Amino acid sequence: MTENNNEFRAGFVAVVGRPNVGKSTVMNRLVGQTIAAVSSKPQMTRKQQFGIYTDDQVQIVFIDTPGMHVAKHKLGDAMNQAAEIALMDGDAILWIVDGGLPPKPEDLLIADRIHGLENHPPLIMALNKTDLLSNTEQEERVQQFKNLMPDVPLIEISAYSGENLNVLMETLIPYMPVGEPFYDKDQVTDFYERDITIELIRQAVMENLHDEVPHAVAVRLDEYADRGEDKAYISATLFVERDSQKGILIGKSGSMIKEIGMLARKEIEQLTGRQVFLDLRVKVHKNWRNNPDALKLMGYGAHED
Ligand SMILES: Nc1nc2c(ncn2[C@@H]2O[C@H](COP(=O)(O)OP(=O)(O)OP(=O)(O)O)[C@@H](O)[C@H]2O)c(=O)[nH]1
Ligand SMILES: [Mg+2]
Structure with missing residues (x-):
């Protein structure tokens, strides 16, 4: 796993992306329990919610956020703000994109936002919903999204089939600082x-x-x-x-x-x-x-x- 094998790590990962890409579903899968509501319609999540994963080596607190979008009202502004605050709050940013569709204007907007941040935490992209794609489609999609952020690692995952979710976890762990857990090992969310x-x-x-x-x-x-x-x-x-x-x-x-x-x-x-x-x-x-x-x-x- 990591070099400091016997040292416990604990940290936060901000899960961001445009609406409906599967942020809450991925978080539920990684934590192993349904804690965040999921919908086939965009803008399900309206505020930050933690999903807490803990094992013997690491605690990762995933910050699920509302999908970033062009706001039409003050609720939308508050939702975008909740996501933007999370961008700087974690030890790593997990940017999830929807492999089922080519990049949308909102994906470009997020790339711009991240480029515009000074000293943002390390960024990892995850192309979700690979279960929907043929091999050729998947290659094409990976290329399209890599073009948005060429120097950033991109992991192809499916929250449905579970593909590469272990790889994603292994990738995130080294970014977590050595330290004590923030939450009790049995706690899976900050929501009551x-x-x-x-x-x-x-x-x-x-x-x-x-x-x-x-x-x-x-x-x-x-x-x-x-x-x-x-x-x-x-x-x-x-x-x-x-x-x-x-x-x-x-x-x-x-x-x-x-x-x-x-x-x-x-x-x-x-x-x-x-x-x-x-x-x-x-x-x-x-x-x-x-x-x-x-x-x-x-x-x-x-x-x-
Ligand atoms: N085929 C497929 N569908 C998925 C996958 N992951 C999530 N979905 C579906 O995508 C839709 C959106 O999922 P959510 O988890 O609510 O997406 P979100 O990014 O949290 O959306 P917002 O909260 O609105 O920003 C739901 O219908 C999920 O069932 C996947 O790996 N494969
Ligand atoms: Mg959500």
Whole structure:
């Protein structure tokens, strides 16, 4: 592994990239547990979340970040900011790109951002989703992405098949400084059950709704109460920006919100191993994505530092 074989290493890796390339999926795979919500639609992740890997030699704290994009509202600005702060916060940067598609303008934007940083941490690129590619396609894609950052190592991976994830880990370890672990070896995330619950409800919204509507939804947890050892009662409010979105979210005779509730409940039960009663309501908070106070209230406030 490394030269200082008996010295423990511990550090942070910022996982960055444009939306939907598989950052959260890769992090879940590397940590070995589903801790970050994943969606086939872009802009699932809205704030930083840690995924913590620990073995006998090393602790790597992966910082999952929102996909960098051209922001259309203050929520988007806060999301980009969360990703940009992470760029300088780690001991290494893991830039994930989507091997299934040629570079997009957002990839070029990220290359520019990184080039513009002085003294940024060491950078590693990972071309994800190789399971979608033929050999020739893969060679072509690697070349296209290498052109964006010629001097940087690029590892071809698949979060689905697991290809080269071990190589990726081995590559990251030497960048971690020698030192004590930051977290207990059993801790896999800095998110609490409540935060994950919010994300799983948002994930169910993303799965069931299309176009702009799921992106206009924020979830507030109102109650999370234990009911004995193996049961929990959870109530949450889903905020949307307009009456028309409220109608879509509730659906005909409540059919959509019921569907979302069933899916979210299943995921929460799987994660907690408890039987869950989930009570969802829908409210309009006009234009919340452009309202700094509302963003703060919903946990997306811009970082102060
Ligand atoms: N075929 C294939 N799909 C993948 C792979 N990794 C992730 N995906 C899919 O890509 C989509 C996006 O995954 P996410 O992990 O949510 O992507 P993300 O980069 O975190 O996205 P944002 O949070 O929106 O920035 C999901 O549908 C995943 O299932 C992979 O290795 N192969
Ligand atoms: Mg994500």
